[in-house]
Amino acid sequence: MDFNSILNQVLDVAKDQIGKTMESNSTVDKITKAGGGAAAIGILSMILGRNGGAGLTKLGSLAALGSLAYQAYQQYQQSQSAGTSLSKEHFMATEQNTDADKLLLQVMIAAANADGAITDDEKQAIVMEAGNNPEVYQWLQQEVNNPISIAEIAKQVNNNPALAAQVYLAARVACAELDRKEIVFLANLAQALNLDDQLIEQLEKQAGY
Secondary structure (H helix, E strand, O other), X not given: OOHHHHHHHHHHHHHOOOOOOOOOHHHHXXXXXOOHHHHHHHXXXXXXXXXXXXXXXXXXXXXXXXXXXXXXXXXXXXXXXXXXXXXXXXXXXXXXXXHHHHHHHHHHHHHHXXXXXXXXXXXXXXXXXXXXXXXXXXXXXXXXXXXXXXXXXXXHHOOOHHHHHHHHHHHHHHHOOOOHHHHHHHHHHHHHOOOOHHXXXXXXXXXXX
16 A cells, blocks of 8 residues: 555645534535545545644645654754754655555544544544455554554654654644643653653644644
């Protein structure tokens, strides 16, 4: 599965769906005309756009995510007397890393679902629309019904500071206006990724929060 393409599609569509809802059947009908995996991705994008708020308007692609994370890291580094310096290439490397692309998409789904924001009807719609693509169907069914755990996210990040910053940023924009469960999710994620509070502050600023 081309997770790079899927993630870019999700980010591109989601940023255009800010604040919109799926309250009527006509909204779902319009997007499902694409059929199959494209429709499933479209519905997922709408959900993320609905939840994502202002932060998603800056994320039209995976490259934009990496760029924002890099800018945040630069600002963070300027306030540190010592520490590991990372180049922009470290943050852009995820564009050629299928595992990283997959992880970022998993993180966004998990974050959006932290407060139960993805309804049972929406989960069913996403999975059903992917039905003619067995690979997409199986993957989406797993992710929307059993989102990746924070422990597994940390394991896959594997102490990669550039990826950790992007993972947190992806989760943050998927949550947008925070409720208690989302605050807990992000706090636990930051702790598991060993992110410094000052770096988190810079990531939040880059995301527009």
